Amino acid sequence: MTSPAPGLDARATAKTASDAAPTAARGAVSADPLYAQVASHYRQAIAAGTMPPGSRMPSVRALMGLHRVSLSTALQACRLLESQGLLQARQRAGYFVRPPRATRLARAAEPRQTEADPARFVGVHERISDILTRGLATDVPVNLSGACAHPTMYPIRALSLQAQRLLRRRPEILGTPPDPRGLVALRVALARLALDARIQLGPDQILITHGCTEALGISLRAVTQPGDAVAVESPTYYGLLQILESLGLRALEIPTSPHTGLSVEALEAAAAREPRLKAVVVVPNLQNPLGAVMPDAAKQALLACCEARDLALIEDDTYALLCDTPQRAIKSWDTTGRVIFCSSLHKTLAPGMRIGWMSAGRWHARVEILKYAQSRPNEMLGQAVVAEFLGAGQMDRHLRALRARLATQRELMAQALSDHLPAGTRLSVPAGGMNLWVELPEGLSSMALFDAALDKGLRLSPGWMYSNSDRFDGFLRINAGIPMDERQRAAIAMLGALCASMRRAQGYTAGP
Ligand SMILES: Cc1ncc(COP(=O)(O)O)c(C=O)c1O
Incomplete structure (x- = not known):
């Protein structure tokens, strides 16, 4: 034309x-x-x-x-x-x-299974270590396997100036033992941030942790014993599966919609069959890897289910601040201290700083002591830098800019995938964040694609990592957090060509 x-x-x-x-x-x-x-x-x-x-x-x-x-x-x-x-x-x-084009890829499908499999001990360590180790050992020009935005999309200059000022003004913070619960100014600032998710907390109800990973681990240690079962979304963040495995816990994988999140009906049915179910871990806002956001009614139904069955509800809030429109946390409806709220600034403010936090309701005193026993307090400098940044009211502006850029990048990535992946591919483009979930056409294996793409300089995140079963080998999680450029576009075209040649080898004749 x-x-x-x-x-x-x-x-x-x-x-x-x-x-x-x-x-x-x-x-x-x-x-x-x-x-x-x-x-x-x-x-x-x-x-x-x-x-x-x-x-x-x-x-x-x-x-x-x-x-x-x-x-x-x-x-x-x-x-x-x-x-x-x-x-x-x-x-x-x-x-x-150009306004975003409707992609020609179909919307992600609802899960095929509607019932949970029985809870099983987790055995993902080898497969995940293998994928991570091989991925990291290969120097690739294009990495679509992460779940963070590009470093330039975080306010690293403002944070580094803040760090330099602090070290000049208050060098004694390097020689003073930190508060075991975390710097009070940071806890005050986080309590203020939590108001946006409609959660009311005092600084004494907040514990600073080493990322959300530590918060999740401590939560599970506070509410379970080895051999207990924990309900998780299916697919779920592989880091959570690694924690369950390290604690000797069984995963009860609950069918989860790419659009509306965890199925509370499936959880109800599975909970009735599993006497040692002690907790549910859920990412209600921008679930990883699906990007689903649970409607408020489902969040409330989940809380009611946990109340009725006396289950701890561990809410992982890692991505919530990246939602295009503000979402309520489940914790905001919690009147009995049943919800353990775990969050992090790793995806939203500073991937290099490992600052997470939690508010554990009725288990808060227990998690404080578990954190102290496990890793002692977080170091002070990072906490003070972030406290100053949040306290100066800079977070809102940063988040607005980050969300706008991620929205554009999700569109560009969805278009590139739509231009190059074969017919029959399905895609979920969430209302926030950076994770796109791709369902490959029948017969394609994400593990085979991982190997072939790595050889050609592209690192992928195969769906196989996101479950204790093999159910998600036909899926990929793609990071839209890195600004689209010619190299990425060429890498997506190469991925499309790999899919097409694998399909041809299997006897499929239809082109992309
Ligand atoms: C859902 C979810 N929870 C927790 C984490 C880990 O968070 P952190 O890096 O703060 O330990 C991640 C990281 O990818 C995640 O996707």
């Missing part, structure tokens, strides 16, 4: 472009042709959300002036972005950022 000539209204749009990112293309030393450098400049601005869908691209004449390029270079840059689905040309009006 040939595009109409873009309009020549330079003034308003030139400002947008120079505001978006100053002269990245001009003077840059790059092997790419000039038009590709100009296109890459705007691709980054679109991916960053600086140029949201519907916004006008600078006119061709404005591009010529801004980047000191010829008419044909400016036009080629626009046409490249148009061919990549990022811009659309409007007759006599110029180029505009």
